[in-house]
Amino acid sequence: MEELEQLKAQLQKFADDRDWDQFHSPKNLSMALSVEASELVECFQWLTEEQSQNLSPEQLSAVKDEMADVQIYLLRLATKLNVNMLEAVNQKIEKNALKYPVDKVKGSSKKYNQYGSNDEADS
Amino acid sequence: MEELEQLKAQLQKFADDRDWDQFHSPKNLSMALSVEASELVECFQWLTEEQSQNLSPEQLSAVKDEMADVQIYLLRLATKLNVNMLEAVNQKIEKNALKYPVDKVKGSSKKYNQYGSNDEADS
Amino acid sequence: MEELEQLKAQLQKFADDRDWDQFHSPKNLSMALSVEASELVECFQWLTEEQSQNLSPEQLSAVKDEMADVQIYLLRLATKLNVNMLEAVNQKIEKNALKYPVDKVKGSSKKYNQYGSNDEADS
Amino acid sequence: MEELEQLKAQLQKFADDRDWDQFHSPKNLSMALSVEASELVECFQWLTEEQSQNLSPEQLSAVKDEMADVQIYLLRLATKLNVNMLEAVNQKIEKNALKYPVDKVKGSSKKYNQYGSNDEADS
Secondary structure: OHHHHHHHHHHHHHHHHOOOHHHOOHHHHHHHHHHHHHHHHHHHOOOOHHHHOOOOHHHHHHHHHHHHHHHHHHHHHHHHOOOOHHHHHHHHHHHHHHHOOHHHHOOOOOOHHHOOOOOOOOO | OHHHHHHHHHHHHHHHHOOOHHHOOHHHHHHHHHHHHHHHHHHHOOOOHHHHOOOOHHHHHHHHHHHHHHHHHHHHHHHHOOOOHHHHHHHHHHHHHHHOOHHHHOOOOOOHHHOOOOOOOOO | OHHHHHHHHHHHHHHHHHOOHHHOOHHHHHHHHHHHHHHHHHHHOOOOHHHHOOOOHHHHHHHHHHHHHHHHHHHHHHHHOOOOHHHHHHHHHHHHHHHOOHHHHOOOOOOHHHOOOOOOOOO | OHHHHHHHHHHHHHHHHOOOHHHOOHHHHHHHHHHHHHHHHHHHOOOOHHHHOOOOHHHHHHHHHHHHHHHHHHHHHHHHOOOOHHHHHHHHHHHHHHHOOHHHHOOOOOOHHHOOOOOOOOO
């Protein structure tokens, strides 16, 4: 994931150039990330699920920008906390595979702790 | 960003194996993404900014998992909407560079539309 | 709205008894409120709109708890910022009536700044 | 809480006049509520906790508007799901009193399930 590491460096320079590092505590970055996630939700809130699958070019362009903002703040946070996102995602996929075994969850959207397994506390 | 494209394929298989594609409309995925973003916020909500910069190994591990969940839903959404995240991020960085020129914003956290520029509306 | 003012006092006592006031800065309370709002979203994220209109008693009970949590943090924030919620809501309804005149918006979910009006900046 | 019930009626009329009821499924309203909660977070994201306790009149006015928006969507949802908010809040306060007994939690911001109690799972 050289590209992500490269993006992290690029975004660090962007922040440095603007003296923004002082605002970028992990706490503040988590807030900014959730705000961008909600701006993404806002694009979809009055659409039906079907409409959300058939966005106009203008709608898609707005959605793309909000997705990029989420990615940007996620990478800023990863920089601040020294997290390698590729590694983190791969570890989480492994955990999820254990939490949601195919034979138990197929076709169901229930949360894993609704299957009566003995898993540890939720996330 | 071959790694991200590879992750997208891996996550698609994960969803296919569980017959979860039916739940993964862009609308629903945007909701799930924002829920994960809030679980990240929850890790920080009662911490000071300074504490958020000095997480214990347990706290960091929990934060990493939530960051991975955000990344996972973002990639699921990217799959559903045929968005290339690397391209989207690069385009957004270019836009941001225009919105936040170094000489105007250095050391300030104001939103770009608070600088009196002539930029179009934003959200 | 004597009841809301009474609730505010009751919640202040609850926090005082637990020495929680130290954590309840407006910044932190806004985070907690948004986390609860997302727990509400989580109840609905994999439901269709129709299913969300026909909750089981268990689902409704969970939703009610999350709604109460949102209300509680909103009142905590109102206490900290000396905001009278009834007054704030009434003022906002008046603003909204100007932003969304019936003859312009009937049957449409567009945001007011998509109607080509000359309104001031958005919120 | 006659005032809240009166507000609910007022907001129902506002929606009826604009033919907005069609968009106001519980699912969609939960999304809109969380978007407003994030607009509230946005007001605070780059402020220190101390700054968040000393808002300028302009900042406070913006915050008030967002708080009102959260309250409005919460009441809309309460209307759609036939929830009496005063009752819901009082029930939740009773639950919280059991989950967070004064002698166990005083001065701590830990989540109740971090105290080693026997409570059932929570989110």
